[in-house]
Amino acid sequence: MKKTTYYEPQPECDNYPWKDGRVCSANGKFKRKMIPERFVVVCPEGHISDFPIAKWLHSDGQHIYDPNTCKIRRSTGGASANLTGVFYQCTCGAKKSMAGATRKGALKKIGFQCKSSKPWLGIYGGENCNCDPEDVKVVLRGATNVWFADTRSSIHIPTDDEATSRKIIAILDEHFDALNASRVNGEFNKDIVQFLANSKGVDF
Structure with a gap:
C-alpha cells in the first residue's frame, strides 16, 4: 500500500488475493476505501x-x-x-x-x-x-489524550486600507503552497516571506 498524507485522495484496496479471509471486490466501482x-x-x-x-x-x-x-x-x-x-x-x-x-x-x-x-x-x-x-x-488514533491544542485568542484591528489588504490576500493565495512547503517546525520561513513582500511591494 502506498503511503499517503492527510491532503491526498483516500486510497483504495488493491484487492490482493489472500488465501483465506475476506477478499475485496476487484470492480473499480465497488473497491473499498482504505482507512487509517x-x-x-x-x-x-x-x-x-x-x-x-x-x-x-x-x-x-x-x-x-x-x-x-x-x-x-x-x-x-x-x-x-x-x-x-x-x-x-x-x-x-x-x-x-x-x-x-x-x-x-x-x-x-x-x-x-x-x-x-x-x-x-x-x-x-x-x-x-x-x-x-x-x-x-x-x-x-482516536484517543482524546493523543494531542492537546494550545488555543490562543487575539483581536486584530486592521490599520491599512482595504486595497492593501486585498493585495496581501491575493499574494498569499497565489504563493501559499510554496510558503506552506517551506515551514520550519510549523512556522513560516520569515526570510521567504520577507523576500516575497519586498518583491511584491508590500510591508512585512
Missing part, C-alpha cells in the same frame, strides 16, 4: 508518527521485510478484546499480534526512532527527534 490504521505513536516532544507495522511484524529476525513484495493485513479474532486479539500478517509468512506493543520500551527494542512528524501542520519528519525511544507511547 488505528494505532499511532506519540513522543514527549509532541510528535505523532504512524505505528511501525512492518518493523514490528518482522522484528523476530526470521522474516525479512521487502516493501516491493510484502503485503500486510490486519485481522482480529478470538474472544479477547485486548491487543492480543489484533494480528498483523505478511505474505512472507510473518505473523504477530499487538500484545506488548504498549509496554514501555517496546518500540525501542525494535529500533524505532521518532522522525519529528507533525502531520496536522504538514510536517512529515525527515530528521530524528531528540526524545528517548524508551519514552514513546503507542496509543489509539
Whole structure:
C-alpha cells in the first residue's frame, strides 16, 4: 500500500488475493476505501508518527521485510478484546499480534526512532527527534489524550486600507503552497516571506 498524507485522495484496496479471509471486490466501482490504521505513536516532544507495522511484524529476525513484495493485513479474532486479539500478517509468512506493543520500551527494542512528524501542520519528519525511544507511547488514533491544542485568542484591528489588504490576500493565495512547503517546525520561513513582500511591494 502506498503511503499517503492527510491532503491526498483516500486510497483504495488493491484487492490482493489472500488465501483465506475476506477478499475485496476487484470492480473499480465497488473497491473499498482504505482507512487509517488505528494505532499511532506519540513522543514527549509532541510528535505523532504512524505505528511501525512492518518493523514490528518482522522484528523476530526470521522474516525479512521487502516493501516491493510484502503485503500486510490486519485481522482480529478470538474472544479477547485486548491487543492480543489484533494480528498483523505478511505474505512472507510473518505473523504477530499487538500484545506488548504498549509496554514501555517496546518500540525501542525494535529500533524505532521518532522522525519529528507533525502531520496536522504538514510536517512529515525527515530528521530524528531528540526524545528517548524508551519514552514513546503507542496509543489509539482516536484517543482524546493523543494531542492537546494550545488555543490562543487575539483581536486584530486592521490599520491599512482595504486595497492593501486585498493585495496581501491575493499574494498569499497565489504563493501559499510554496510558503506552506517551506515551514520550519510549523512556522513560516520569515526570510521567504520577507523576500516575497519586498518583491511584491508590500510591508512585512
